[in-house]
Structure formats: structure tokens, C-alpha cells
Amino acid sequence: xxxxxxxxxxxxxxxxxxxxxxxxxxxxxxxxxxxxxxxxxxxxxxxxxxxxxxxxxxxxxxxxxxxxxxxxxxxxxxxxxxxxxxxxxxxxxxxxxxxxxxxxxxxxxxxxxxxxxxxxxxxxxxxxxxxxxxxxxxxxxxxxxxxxxxxxxxxxxxxxxxxxxxxxxxxxxxxxxxxxxxxxxxxxxxxxxxxxxxxxxxxxxxxxxxxxxxxxxxxxxxxxxxxxxxxxxxxxxxxxxxxxxxxxxxxxxxxxxxxxxxxxxxxxxxxxxxxxxxxxxxxxxxxxxxxxxxxxxxxxxxxxxx
Amino acid sequence: xxxxxxxxxxxxxxxxxxxxxxxxxxxxxxxxxxxxxxxxxxxxxxxxxxxxxxxxxxxxxxxxxxxxxxxxxxxxxxxxxxxxxxxxxxxxxxxxxxxxxxxxxxxxxxxxxxxxxxxxxxxxxxxxxxxxxxxxxxxxxxxxxxxxxxxxxxxxxxxxxxxxxxxxxxxxxxxxxxxxxxxxxxxxxxxxxxxxxxxxxxxxxxxxxxxxxxxxxxxxxxxxxxxxxxxxxxxxxxxxxxxxxxxxxxxxxxxxxxxxxxxxxxxxxxxxxxxxxxxxxxxxxxxxxxxxxxxxxxxxxxxxxxxxxxxxxxxxxxxxxxxxxxxxxxxxxxxxxxxxxxxxxxxxxxxxxxxxxxxxxxxxxxxxxxxxxxxxxxxxxxxxxxxxxxxxxxxxxxxxxxxxxxxxxxxxxxxxxxxxxxxxxxxxxxxxxxxxxxxxxxxxxxxxxxxxxxxxxxxxxxxxxxxxxxxxxxxxxxxxxxxxxxxxxxxxxxxxxxxxxx
Numbered sequence: 053x054x055x056x057x058x059x060x061x062x063x064x065x066x067x068x069x070x071x072x073x074x075x076x077x078x079x080x081x082x083x084x085x086x087x088x089x090x091x092x093x094x095x096x097x098x099x100x101x102x103x104x105x106x107x108x109x110x111x112x113x114x115x116x117x118x119x120x121x122x123x124x125x126x127x128x129x130x131x132x133x134x135x136x137x138x139x140x141x142x143x144x145x146x147x148x149x150x151x152x153x154x155x156x157x158x159x160x161x162x163x164x165x166x167x168x169x170x171x172x173x174x175x176x177x178x179x180x181x182x183x184x185x186x187x188x189x190x191x192x193x194x195x196x197x198x199x200x201x202x203x204x205x206x207x208x209x210x211x212x213x214x215x216x217x218x219x220x221x222x223x224x225x226x227x228x229x230x231x232x233x234x235x236x237x238x239x240x241x242x243x244x245x246x247x248x249x250x251x252x253x254x255x256x257x258x259x260x261x262x263x264x265x266x267x268x269x270x271x272x273x274x275x276x277x278x279x280x281x282x283x284x285x286x287x288x289x290x291x292x293x294x295x296x297x298x299x300x301x302x303x304x305x306x307x308x309x310x311x312x313x314x315x316x317x318x319x320x321x322x323x324x325x326x327x328x329x330x331x332x333x334x335x336x337x338x339x340x341x342x343x344x345x346x347x348x349x350x351x352x353x354x355x356x357x358x
Numbered sequence: 359x360x361x362x363x364x365x366x367x368x369x370x371x372x373x374x375x376x377x378x379x380x381x382x383x384x385x386x387x388x389x390x391x392x393x394x395x396x397x398x399x400x401x402x403x404x405x406x407x408x409x410x411x412x413x414x415x416x417x418x419x420x421x422x423x424x425x426x427x428x429x430x431x432x433x434x435x436x437x438x439x440x441x442x443x444x445x446x447x448x449x450x451x452x453x454x455x456x457x458x459x460x461x462x463x464x465x466x467x468x469x470x471x472x473x474x475x476x477x478x479x480x481x482x483x484x485x486x487x488x489x490x491x492x493x494x495x496x497x498x499x500x501x502x503x504x505x506x507x508x509x510x511x512x513x514x515x516x517x518x519x520x521x522x523x524x525x526x527x528x529x530x531x532x533x534x535x536x537x538x539x540x541x542x543x544x545x546x547x548x549x550x551x552x553x554x555x556x557x558x559x560x561x562x563x564x565x566x567x568x569x570x571x572x573x574x575x576x577x578x579x580x581x582x583x584x585x586x587x588x589x590x591x592x593x594x595x596x597x598x599x600x601x602x603x604x605x606x607x608x609x610x611x612x613x614x615x616x617x618x619x620x621x622x623x624x625x626x627x628x629x630x631x632x633x634x635x636x637x638x639x640x641x642x643x644x645x646x647x648x649x650x651x652x653x654x655x656x657x658x659x660x661x662x663x664x665x666x667x668x669x670x671x672x673x674x675x676x677x678x679x680x681x682x683x684x685x686x687x688x689x690x691x692x693x694x695x696x697x698x699x700x701x702x703x704x705x706x707x708x709x710x711x712x713x714x715x716x717x718x719x720x721x722x723x724x725x726x727x728x729x730x731x732x733x734x735x736x737x738x739x740x741x742x743x744x745x746x747x748x749x750x751x752x753x754x755x756x757x758x759x760x761x762x763x764x765x766x767x768x769x770x771x772x773x774x775x776x777x778x779x780x781x782x783x784x785x786x787x788x789x790x791x792x793x794x795x796x797x798x799x800x801x802x803x804x805x806x807x808x809x810x811x812x813x814x815x816x817x818x819x820x821x822x823x824x825x826x827x828x829x830x831x832x833x834x835x836x837x838x839x840x841x842x843x844x845x846x847x848x849x850x851x852x853x854x855x856x857x858x859x860x
Binding site for chain 2: 078081082083171172174175178245246249251253256257327329330331334
């Protein structure tokens with residue numbers, strides 16, 4: 053248990069570091085030196101030292117947004133079996149619970165954005181509400197597939213111990229579809245290129261960033277930390293699938309897991325470096341691709357899983 | 359109709375007495391006839407003649423044509439027949455209080471009181487903050503929402519107000535309000551001491567310093583009969599082309615940045631700096647300020663500098679061409695550029711789009727080719743017209759022009775250039791004269807126009823930035839385009855705020 057809690061804490065604490073890896077990869081491709089790997093810790097420290105500014109037209113909802121989005125993200129991490137170790141909390145059906153926990157976080161971010169009554173934030177909220185609906189369908193398809201393969205519906209059943217290796221042995225190559233689909237979901241849910249551009253300063257093109265324009269200081273710090281944790285959760289998903297091996301030695305397991313997570317982050321950085329962002333009306337097609345892939349994977353796999 | 363609009367040459371002075379003077383009806387009839395048959399408006403303004411005002415129009419077909427007429431207090435708007443006059447008539451109404459009756463969109467241009475002290479055409483109280491009494495174009499309906507952007511923007515860009523009427527993500531109409539940077543450049547040029555004029559001209563728009571000072575210098579040279587040696591003309595041409603390359607390269611990078619395609623954005627930023635540094639080497643200023651003065655240039659092109667420039671160009675040319683290839687060969691970039699913000703050729707004709715924005719819509723007009731000045735008469739400038747009128751076409755024209763300009767500079771640097779440096783000589787100007795200068799600045803046709811009175815003082819100074827034509831092109835490009843594509847379209851036009859605001 054203590055080990056699980058330690059791993060959970062480690063995940064939250066290291067999430068900003070991993071996010072900085074993306075910046076480094078992008079800087080490498082852009083021919084720049086790039087920011088230090090600890091940049092996000094400096095930024096968080098700076099934000100938490102500041103004060104917050106609240107518009108007089110906002111209500112309690114606006115202040116709740118950052119708290120809830122961080123709260124849900126780190127609670128979701130509680131259910132994830134880090135490095136194949138048992139998670140802090142687990143129950144049957146927690147996979148569904150985790151998805152809706154993240155949904156709750158999004159709901160409050162959207163509500164906080166709407167609360168400002170800014171046309172920009174309303175626009176961002178509309179986009180943020182639209183694209184994840186399609187992601188949700190894909191995520192459910194993934195759950196259905198994994199349920200068929202394991203007969204259980206909890207993240208610990210999916211990802212702990214040697215289970216991910218079992219996926220590969222029963223489902224075989226269609227698992228590659230699942231990984232690609234999950235990667236697309238990761239890019240969409242975490243506002244990365246080619247769906248959103250985290251580096252842009254143009255309000256009209258933003259999705260996630262524009263919703264948090266009015267948050268400042270510690271509130272913005274909470275949002276950032278929540279975003280890092282969420283990205284870590286999705287990366288951990290994929291990391292466990294691409295690297296489903298377990299040794300007996302815990303330190304070795306953690307090192308391997310960290311390396312796999314790092315690989316996912318580098319892949320995100322690569323995608324952001326080599327391709328442009330999609331036009332807003334093409335994004336749904338891109339996200340739907342993930343659904344199609346998992347759907348095919350499910351159809352193909354059902355035969356084997358009988 | 360025995361007499362017609364008089365053909366004039368770019369950058370040559372003509373006695374005001376030789377400019378045909380018509381009655382208003384005849385003037386309007388002839389001007390409308392010319393413009394309806396494919397002519398374009400270069401300048402159209404009112405200038406003082408005794409205690410009355412006169413209209414003066416400079417139109418272009420394959421030559422420049424000019425005529426004047428007496429300006430009444432109100433007259434039937436020419437815009438009602440020919441869209442080309444639209445902003446010019448609004449500008450006249452704002453500057454002089456003359457009302458164009460039946461103008462379809464009589465709205466202030468830069469939000470300032472008129473110079474004559476007569477009643478304001480728009481009923482504005484200029485003590486109020488901009489935009490005063492103006493009601494923006496509004497669309498109503500349950501699903502319609504309005505987004506207002508600016509005048510204070512997130513980036514380090516100039517102030518302008520953009521009002522979008524949208525249905526969902528789709529823009530129905532974009533209205534642009536400028537004027538936040540109105541400094542009164544024209545009256546300033548009128549009053550300034552002769553040796554201060556170049557400094558003011560260079561500050562009209564900081565990114566178009568060479569082209570503006572070139573327009574001023576050519577006009578003063580024509581009015582005072584100052585000779586310019588061939589070497590100086592070559593150096594000025596190099597200066598103008600360097601300005602074009604630096605800005606086009608910067609724009610290509612910015613376009614790439616707006617679609618989140620990282621590498622070219624970074625490389626173009628760096629290369630823009632490299633080209634600006636060439637201007638620095640040439641005249642000690644990265645933006646080419648202080649290079650051009652009436653009578654020639656202030657800095658010689660020594661063989662040392664020439665060889666350094668040749669070396670730098672040789673080093674940069676493959677880099678630029680590589681980055682351009684990278685942008686245009688990446689499918690995700692092409693999918694963003696192609697078909698985005700399309701302006702039809704007929705709309706472009708009606709709006710009178712100039713420069714890369716016009717050429718992207720298939721209007722091949724390039725002042726360097728049509729009305730050559732400086733060394734351009736000896737150079738071969740290709741047409742560069744694209745057919746599609748979208749962001750891709752605007753980017754492509756820029757990319758092509760960048761490579762062409764690099765080749766132009768290469769060829770100009772091949773032989774030693776000898777010139778005699780000048781520094782602010784002031785000769786008296788020919789009285790009662792008119793001169794129009796046109797140069798192809800990197801945004802398109804830039805024109806200055808000077809009229810002198812009977813004592814040889816400047817009577818009227820008129821500046822027209824290419825952005826004056828092109829801002830409405832941006833509005834048209836946004837129709838039925840996703841609002842999230844606005845920044846990309848805006849970058850593809852990259853128009854000047856201060857050049858427009860004057």
C-alpha cells in the first residue's frame with residue numbers, strides 16, 4: 053500500500069518533468085536549445101507565489117474549476133497501477149468511474165469558462181465539449197474490448213502484473229490499432245497538436261488554452277498541474293500496453309515503466325514537430341479514426357477471445 | 359469628349375496647368391468609364407485650390423492617368439457604380455467633410471475630425487473614444503454570436519478592432535475598424551522642414567521604411583530636378599528587395615507558426631534576421647532606415663560590403679529554398695493552406711487588391727514590372743499570378759517572390775557599384791506641379807503624391823499604403839470561413855495598421 057501511495061506521489065511530482073520533455077523534442081526539431089527540463093517546476097513555483105485576480109462578474113463556479121480539474125486528475129491516477137504495482141484504490145468497474153471522473157473535471161473547466169461570459173471562453177468551451185464526446189465513444193470501445201479479454205472492468209485488472217502481456221497474446225496484432233487509437237485520444241484529450249496547439253497565443257484558434265485565459269496565479273498553477281497529471285495518466289495507459297513486461301525487482305519495474313512513459317512523451321513531441329495542426333472542422337474525422345481503429349480491433353479480437 | 363484623362367509617368371513632375379480640369383459630371387463619367395473597363399484607382403483625394411477644394415484622381419490602366427475637377431459640398435457617390443472608389447470616397451468625406459450621396463457604406467476610416475472644420479459627416483464627437491457613435495454591422499438570430507477581438511491583442515501586434523458575426527464556428531461577416539494609430543502623417547509631412555521629411559516617411563510604417571522613403575525621394579527628385587546616378591539606383595533597388603525578402607520570409611515563418619508547424623517557423627525567424635542584418639551592413643539600420651535620401655543614397659556599396667553580401671546570399675539561398683520546400687511539401691500544411699480564405703478574382707478586381715494578395719487572386723499587377731522605377735526597368739520581373747486566391751496562393755506568391763528577389767540581388771551584386779553619396783541636399787521645388795510616385799513595396803503598390811503651390815512649397819501630400827486596398831480583402835476572405843482560421847488568413851495578408859492609419 054505504502055509502495056502504491058509512493059508511486060502515485062512520484063507520478064504527480066514527475067508529471068511536469070515529462071511534459072518538459074515534449075518541449076525539448078520540439079526545440080530539437082526547431083533547431084533551438086530549448087527550455088530546461090525543470091521549466092514546469094519553475095513555472096509552477098512562480099504561479100503559486102502570485103496572487104489570483106477574479107473578475108467581479110464571476111461566481112464560485114469560476115473558483116471551483118481549477119480545484120476540481122486538478123482534484124479529478126490526481127484522483128484518477130489513484131486507480132492506475134503504476135509500473136504494474138497494485139493501485140492505491142481499486143474496485144470492480146473503476147474503469148468507467150475514472151473516465152467519468154475526468155469528465156467531471158472537464159465539466160467544471162467548461163462551467164468555469166462559461167462563468168466568465170467571455171465570447172472567447174464560450175467558443176473554447178463549445179469546442180472542448182464537442183471533441184471529447186467522440187473520444188468517449190473510443191474509450192468505451194477500448195473498455196469493451198478489454199472487458200471481453202479479461203472479463204473484468206477495472207484498471208488494475210487491465211494493467212497490473214503481467215496482464216498487458218496477456219492482451220498481446222490473445223489479441224495479437226490488433227493491439228497495435230488500440231495503441232494508435234489511444235494515442236489519438238491522448239492528443240485530443242490533452243490539447244496537443246494536431247488537435248490543439250498548446251503554444252499558440254491566438255485566442256480564436258485555441259481549444260483548451262482559451263478556456264483558462266481568465267485564471268491567474270495559483271489557480272492557473274492548479275490547472276497546469278492537473279493537465280500534467282492527466283497527460284501522465286493517458287501516457288501511462290499506452291506505456292503499459294507497449295511495454296507489458298514485469299520483473300520481480302520493483303526498482304527495475306519502475307525504471308522500465310518510466311522509460312516507456314518517456315517514449316510516449318517523445319512520440320508526442322515528434323508528432324508536434326513534424327506535422328501541422330488540423331483545421332478545426334477536420335478534427336472530428338481525426339478523432340473518429342480512433343473509434344474506427346478500436347472497433348476493428350474489437351471485431352477482429354472477438355473471434356480469438358471466444 | 360475631346361479631352362480625356364492625361365497620361366503621366368511614374369515619378370515625373372507635370373505642371374498642374376497641364377492636368378485636365380473637368381466639370382464634376384464629366385470627371386465622374388470619365389473616371390467611372392475608365393475604372394469600369396478594368397482601370398484601377400491609385401489616388402483619389404481632395405486638395406485645396408485657392409479657398410476651394412478640387413478632386414484629383416490618378417487612375418491606372420496600362421498607363422497612369424490623371425485629371426481634376428472642382429469639389430462640391432455633396433456629390434453622387436462614384437462607389438455606387440464602381441466599388442474601387444469605396445474607401446477613397448470615405449477618406450475624402452472624413453478628411454474634408456464632402457458628402458458622397460448614396461455611398462453604400464459611409465463609415466469613418468480613421469476616426470478624426472476633418473481639416474476644414476466643417477460639420478462632421480459621421481456625426482462623431484471626437485472627444486469620445488473610438489469608434490464613437492458607430493453601430494457595427496449586426497446579424498441577429500438564435501444561433502448567431504458575435505466575437506470582438508482587439509484593439510488590444512495578445513501578441514505584440516498593432517491595434518485594430520475585428521468584429522465577427524458567426525454562426526457556430528463559421529464567420530458570416532467580419533468588420534474591421536482601424537484608425538487607432540492615426541498620427542496625422544500627411545499634415546506632418548506638409549509642415550515638416552525638408553530635411554525632416556525622409557525621417558517621417560521612414561516612420562509611416564516601420565516594416566516598409568525603404569519603400570516609403572523611396573517614394574518620397576523620387577517625388578522630391580522629380581520636383582527639384584535632382585539627378586540620381588545609376589549606382590544609387592542599384593543600391594536602392596537592393597535595399598527595396600532586401601526589405602521584401604526579409605518580410606516575406608518572416609511571413610512564411612509566421613504562416614507556418616499559425617498552423618503549428620514548428621521547424622519552418624523557427625528557421626524563417628532566424629533567416630529574416632539574417633536578411634535584416636544585410637540591410638544593417640548596407641546602411642547601419644536593420645530596417646533600411648537612413649539608406650535612401652532625395653538625390654541618391656547615403657551609403658556607398660564598397661567592394662568589401664558587396665563581397666560579404668554575396669557570400670551571405672550564397673549561404674542563405676539554399677537554406678531559404680530548403681525551408682520553402684519543407685513548408686510546401688508537408689501534406690498537413692497543404693491541407694490547412696489550400697482552399698482556406700478564398701477570394702474570387704472578381705471580388706479582388708472590385709476591391710482593387712494589390713501586391714501578393716492581388717497576385718494570389720490572379721491579378722498580375724506588379725508596379726516593378728508595370729511602372730518601373732530605379733533599376734527595375736533593366737530587370738526581368740515575372741508575373742507570379744496564382745489562380746486560387748486562398749492562403750496557399752498568398753503563401754506561394756511570397757515564396758516565389760522571395761526566391762526571385764534573391765536572384766535579383768545576386769545579379770545586382772555581381773558587378774562593382776559606384777555612386778556618389780548624398781546627405782540631405784535641399785533644392786527648391788518646381789512651383790505649381792504634381793508628381794505621383796509608385797513603388798512595389800513588399801505588400802504591394804505604395805504611392806506618394808505631392809502637389810506644390812505657386813511659391814514652390816508643398817501644397818498637398820498624399821500617401822497611400824497598399825493596405826488601404828487590401829484590408830477589405832481580408833474581410834472577404836473570412837466570409838464562410840471558420841473563425842479559427844482567422845489568424846492564418848490575417849497572416850496570409852499581413853497588412854499594415856500604421857500604414858493604413860497614417
